[in-house]
Amino acid sequence: MSGPSLYSFADVDSLAQQLRQYVLNSQNAAVSRHGNFRMAVSGGSLPNTLAKALLTKGDGSSEDTPLFSKWEIFFADERAVPLDHPDSNYRLIKDELLDKIPSALGSPTVHTIDAERVKTGSADELADLYQEDLKRSFAAKDSIKVPTFDLILLGVGPDGHTCSLFPGHPQLREKDAWVVGITDSPKPPPKRITLTLPVVAQAVNIAFVATGGGKQDILRKIFDTEEGSSLPSGLVNVEAGEKVSWFADNAATEGVSFPKRSSL
Numbered sequence: 551m552s553g554p555s556l557y558s559f560a561d562v563d564s565l566a567q568q569l570r571q572y573v574l575n576s577q578n579a580a581v582s583r584h585g586n587f588r589m590a591v592s593g594g595s596l597p598n599t600l601a602k603a604l605l606t607k608g609d610g611s612s613e614d615t616p617l618f619s620k621w622e623i624f625f626a627d628e629r630a631v632p633l634d635h636p637d638s639n640y641r642l643i644k645d646e647l648l649d650k651i652p653s654a655l656g657s658p659t660v661h662t663i664d665a666e667r668v669k670t671g672s673a674d675e676l677a678d679l680y681q682e683d684l685k686r687s688f689a690a691k692d693s694i695k696v697p698t699f700d701l702i703l704l705g706v707g708p709d710g711h712t713c714s715l716f717p718g719h720p721q722l723r724e725k726d727a728w729v730v731g732i733t734d735s736p737k738p739p740p741k742r743i744t745l746t747l748p749v750v751a752q753a754v755n756i757a758f759v760a761t762g763g764g765k766q767d768i769l770r771k772i773f774d775t776e777e778g779s780s781l782p783s784g785l786v787n788v789e790a791g792e793k794v795s796w797f798a799d800n801a802a803t804e805g806v807s808f809p810k811r812s813s814l
C-alpha cells in the first residue's frame with residue numbers, strides 16, 4: 551500500500567474549495583454504494599473549515615450538491631460535557647455548520663453522545679453507549695468486526711494527537727473496542743470518548759485538515775521524521791496509507807520536505 555497524499559493550498563479558501571470536492575466525491579460514491587453517507591467529524595478547528603467548504607454556493611451540478619438528508623454524522627471524538635457546553639464538539643459543528651444549512655438542502659441525522667448520561671455516566675459507559683449507537687447503524691443485520699465509515703474528518707493537535715487518541719496513551723493500542731473512554735486527556739476537558747485506531751483506519755476515506763503556522767512543527771515531525779510515524783496522526787498514515795489525504799495550507803506545510811500536491 552502506498553502512503554498518504556499531502557495537499558497544500560495557498561490559503562484556507564482554496565483549501566475549502568478542494569475539501570468540498572473531496573467530501574462531495576466521497577458522498578456521491580457512498581450514496582451509490584449504499585444509499586446514504588456515514589461520516590465522522592472532529593472538533594477543534596475542523597468544523598469552521600468544513601463549514602466554509604460546504605456552505606459556499608457550488609456550481610449547481612448534481613455532483614456538486616450536498617445531499618444532507620442522506621448524511622449521518624457521527625463524532626470522531628467527543629468531550630463528556632452537555633451538548634450545549636462550549637467544549638462540546640457537537641455544539642461546535644452545530645454552531646458552525648448545522649444551524650446554517652439552508653432548509654432546502656435538507657438536514658443530516660446527527661449521532662450525539664448520550665445527552666441524558668453525559669453528566670453522571672463514566673467515560674467508559676458513555677463510550678459503550680456510543681458504540682451501541684454505531685452498532686445499530688453499521689451492524690443492524692450482520693455482525694461485523696469493525697464499522698466502515700464512508701469518510702472520517704480529522705484534526706491534528708500540536709502533540710500529534712488526533713480524535714482523542716493521545717501520544718503514548720494506552721487507548722492507542724486498543725484493538726477490539728470501536729469507541730473508548732478517556733479520563734485523563736492532557737488537553738482539557740479530561741473526560742472524553744473517542745473512536746479507536748482500527749475504526750479510523752477502516753474508513754473508506756480519511757482526511758486530516760491542518761491550517762495555519764501553528765501546525766508547521768507537527769506536520770514536519772509527522773511527515774519528515776521517524777518519530778512522527780509513531781504519533782497518533784502518523785499511525786493513521788501508517789495504518790491507512792493511500793486512503794489518507796491531508797488538506798493543509800502553505801502556512802502549515804512550510805518546511806515540510808514530503809512531496810506536496812496542489813490539487814486533487
Ligand SMILES: O=C1O[C@H](COP(=O)(O)O)[C@@H](O)[C@H](O)[C@H]1O
Nearest residue numbers: 592593594595596705706707713
Ligand atoms: O481536542 C481536540 O483537538 C483536536 C485538534 O484540534 P485543533 O483545534 O488543533 O484542530 C481535534 O481534532 C479533536 O476533535 C478535539 O477534540
